[in-house]
Amino acid sequence: MVPSNASPDGLVIADLAVSRAGRSILHGVSLEVPAGAITTLLGPNGAGKSTLMLTIAGLLPATRGRVAQGDRDLLGLRPEQIRSTGVAVVAEGRRLLGDLSVHDNLRVATYALAGDDAGAGLDRALQLFPELEKRWDTPARLLSGGEQQMVVIAQAIVSRPSTLLIDELSLGLAPVAVQRLLPALEAVAADGVGVLLVEQFAHVALSLAERAYVMHAGRIDFRGEASELRERPELLESAYRLSGTASAV
Numbered sequence: 001m002v003p004s005n006a007s008p009d010g011l012v013i014a015d016l017a018v019s020r021a022g023r024s025i026l027h028g029v030s031l032e033v034p035a036g037a038i039t040t041l042l043g044p045n046g047a048g049k050s051t052l053m054l055t056i057a058g059l060l061p062a063t064r065g066r067v068a069q070g071d072r073d074l075l076g077l078r079p080e081q082i083r084s085t086g087v088a089v090v091a092e093g094r095r096l097l098g099d100l101s102v103h104d105n106l107r108v109a110t111y112a113l114a115g116d117d118a119g120a121g122l123d124r125a126l127q128l129f130p131e132l133e134k135r136w137d138t139p140a141r142l143l144s145g146g147e148q149q150m151v152v153i154a155q156a157i158v159s160r161p162s163t164l165l166i167d168e169l170s171l172g173l174a175p176v177a178v179q180r181l182l183p184a185l186e187a188v189a190a191d192g193v194g195v196l197l198v199e200q201f202a203h204v205a206l207s208l209a210e211r212a213y214v215m216h217a218g219r220i221d222f223r224g225e226a227s228e229l230r231e232r233p234e235l236l237e238s239a240y241r242l243s244g245t246a247s248a249v
């Protein structure tokens, strides 16, 4: 199935520089999230991964560089304009409206869609996470961490994005809950969506991704096949050691 916002090119980030509170945080980051594949961005605590996500989402300004979805430039657009180009960002922290039901949390995510599109988006989300149907009327605050992550991903999926960026998918989740999410992400990529998994812990992301990037201190230190990092973990470990973070897995 081809998503409604499908782009042949995916998301391209070129030479992106970002400052926060007067301090330079990203120093010329270049990265691609091709359509129909899973890519991972790894890096230790403080590397700048969340800063990159916030900039792509239109929540932080860049001082230099380019972010483009297909042939559409995103820098300078408002967050809702960026979403309408087909870029969906799942922020770290699984923020849901805790007193609202699963259904209402998903409905909130479809508010800007036409009725047919909203219905099709909800159907796709339920195909990916059929267990949410049983929790349809449950307040989000009563869900397990894994279920909350399903709802947050479903909120991004309902708008049928071309590119889906997920910050810290596995943070705080039991391994069994993470394992449950993985086939859904593979199915999303098989739909033609470009998926970027941004992770501090490498194991899960490297098991899924085709391409991998490692960021350290606001720069991309490694770009290549995920299999290369799986086979040569020392490439990854050096970035984590330099930052003082104990381990990548």
Ligand SMILES: Nc1ncnc2c1ncn2[C@@H]1O[C@H](COP(=O)(O)OP(=O)(O)OP(=O)(O)O)[C@@H](O)[C@H]1O
Binding pocket: 020, 021, 025, 043, 044, 045, 046, 047, 048, 049, 050, 051, 052, 200
């Ligand atoms: N609100 C902020 N204002 C100023 N500097 C910030 C802010 N948030 C983060 N930083 C700084 O930006 C740098 C990169 O942080 P960022 O959160 O992007 O890294 P990260 O790789 O996502 O790490 P983590 O996984 O811990 O969030 C750090 O030096 C951090 O201190």
